[in-house]
Amino acid sequence: MIKNWTVKVKQIRNSGIKYKHKKVIADNGKITHSKIAGSGRKINNGFINHVNYIADQNRPSHLKTKITVLLNNAHHILNAISERKNYRKSQSLAGGGVVNYATSFVCTIPNDITQPNSIKQWSQISAQVIQDIAAVTNLPVKAIKRHTHIVLHDESASADKHSHLHILVSNVINNEVVKSISQRKTIHAVKQGFNKSVKLVLNEDHKDYLPKTKSKPDKPLWLARSEKLQQLEDKNKQLNSAVTAQVTKLTKTRKAIEALADTYHKLKIELESWTFNFMNKFWNEAELKAAEVAESIDKIEQHSKISAQKFNETIHEVEKTNLSAPEGAKVTTQRKRRRRNRG
Structure with missing residues (x-):
């Protein structure tokens, strides 16, 4: 039994220095993340590079991946950043620059359960994520959808990879940085909604799931x-x-x-x-x-x-x-x- 289907969250940084972090587990079980020395690298056009990468069928890591863009709104995310800059300039507002353009939610379905058999089913699952984000941020579903870019990675042709959705949600909507998009309450809502949508669409309950491995079937x-x-x-x-x-x-x-x-x-x-x-x-x-x-x-x-x-x-x-x-x-x-x- 696992607590949730897997949802990984990270910020898509557009510029500056990005560092890798490693997980540190204390004796009391508390988890922190420590910056790895020497891992810093300069980021330029990080958002559009990320969007291009997850849709690039020719990348070595996508050799057996079937890629489908379910919601093509990356340009709206870029426009939202640009509109905020112009608005603040017109109002003579200093500062307020945005480094993290979007929040990335990677929602993964294990390959040993029933898999979505159509784009429609994947779209139903992703639609639930949009509704959950709208509910927790108190923003209209239409606004969240307009500022969300979704790419499906179908890994059914690969034995050791799991199909997943890359869901990029703009951190800026209506000239404002929506801090709640990257907060714990939104992450929690997305995880709960992802559980619910997989149950409704695929009739697979995360509460009944036991991860399996070929070499050690009894070990998660x-x-x-x-x-x-x-x-x-x-x-x-x-x-x-x-x-x-x-x-x-x-x-x-x-x-x-x-x-x-x-x-x-x-x-x-x-x-x-x-x-x-x-x-x-x-x-x-x-x-x-x-x-x-x-x-x-x-x-x-x-x-x-x-x-x-x-x-x-x-x-x-x-x-x-x-x-x-x-x-x-x-x-x-x-x-x-x-x-x-x-x-």
């Missing part, structure tokens, strides 16, 4: 993934300790190997970032970091093949967690490419 999927992630985090901590010790040792040696010490330190940061992106299936970011990790390991291998091999072993452990990951997101693939280019 979320628990198996959590345990695997914890193992990788422990392995990563051990690796970080080893790298830190190596950096400390190298920095005490002569100036001729100071550059190598910097490479170890740089690789430590790159590995953390790549592991996070790979485990969370952020394939674009993972591919960029994989190239950086490959380059750093090549440099280290010139001085110490044993050290390079230790890094390779850890990388193999991470890559084994998702054998169907895009080749470009794998460090081993990036290293092979570098060797071919040198040859």
